[in-house]
Amino acid sequence: xxxxxxxxxxxxxxxxxxxxxxxxxxxxxxxxxxxxxxxxxxxxxxxxxxxxxxxxxxxxxxxxxxxxxxxxxxxxxxxxxxxxxxxxxxxxxxxxxxxxxxxxxxxxxxxxxxxxxxxxxxxxxxxxxxxxxxxxxxxxxxxxxxxxxxxxxxxxxxxxxxxxxxx
Numbered sequence: 001x002x003x004x005x006x007x008x009x010x011x012x013x014x015x016x017x018x019x020x021x022x023x024x025x026x027x028x029x030x031x032x033x034x035x036x037x038x039x040x041x042x043x044x045x046x047x048x049x050x051x052x053x054x055x056x057x058x059x060x061x062x063x064x065x066x067x068x069x070x071x072x073x074x075x076x077x078x079x080x081x082x083x084x085x086x087x088x089x090x091x092x093x094x095x096x097x098x099x100x101x102x103x104x105x106x107x108x109x110x111x112x113x114x115x116x117x118x119x120x121x122x123x124x125x126x127x128x129x130x131x132x133x134x135x136x137x138x139x140x141x142x143x144x145x146x147x148x149x150x151x152x153x154x155x156x157x158x159x160x161x162x163x164x165x166x167x
Contacts, residue, residue: 004158007037011134014047014160017155037159043152045142047161052130055137062098062128065137069126073104076110080119081105090127092163097129099160125156131165133159137151138165 004015010030016022016037027035032050059065066087073082087100101153105119126141141162144152 004162005125006162007035009035010049011051012136012138014140014159014164016045016159022103043142043144043148045140045156047081048139048141049136050136052132052137055130062096062130065128065130065139066098066100066126069128069139069141070102070134073102073124078106079104080107085123090160092129092131092160092165093133095129095131095165097127097160099125099127101125121146123152125153127160127163128130129163129165134166 007014007016007019017039019040021038023036023038028034034046034048037047039047055065059068070082070084073079081104081151083103085101085103087098090097090099102124103121104124105121107119114153119153122143122145124143126139131138140156140163142152142156
């Protein structure tokens with residue numbers, strides 16, 4: 001298991017493996033942004049945040065936020081199937097977050113128009129959290145192939161277990 005160090009910005013924090021790189025979206029600010037934690041093997045985990053009041057106009061709670069995220073995934077033309085494998089409530093400070101595991105089936109490009117090709121399945125782990133105290137929503141998510149699932153799960157769980165949305 002990797003050693004972890006703390007990432008902290010705009011009064012929220014988590015931990016990440018100390019062998020990974022951290023990259024901000026240059027448009028990020030206190031109100032809205034994205035950061036990616038990049039593993040040497042390209043097994044990235046993303047952390048996004050935004051205004052919780054604006055989010056609540058589109059989806060009232062983390063469950064609706066998950067549905068919105070799934071709908072966005074389904075819009076990818078290579079995605080043939082998205083299914084929820086598991087979901088559970090998870091407490092972060094005084095908030096209830098939703099942690100989910102999705103299986104996403106990608107259709108490979110097919111050169112034969114009437115032959116059905118077998119798609120590859122990847123997992124997406126995600127945590128959706130709405131925090132009124134900070135005025136932000138947070139989404140932590142990562143996509144991984146099934147063969148790297150266990151290692152990715154351990155890192156993802158460490159990140160969400162250490163996550164703090166406000167002081």
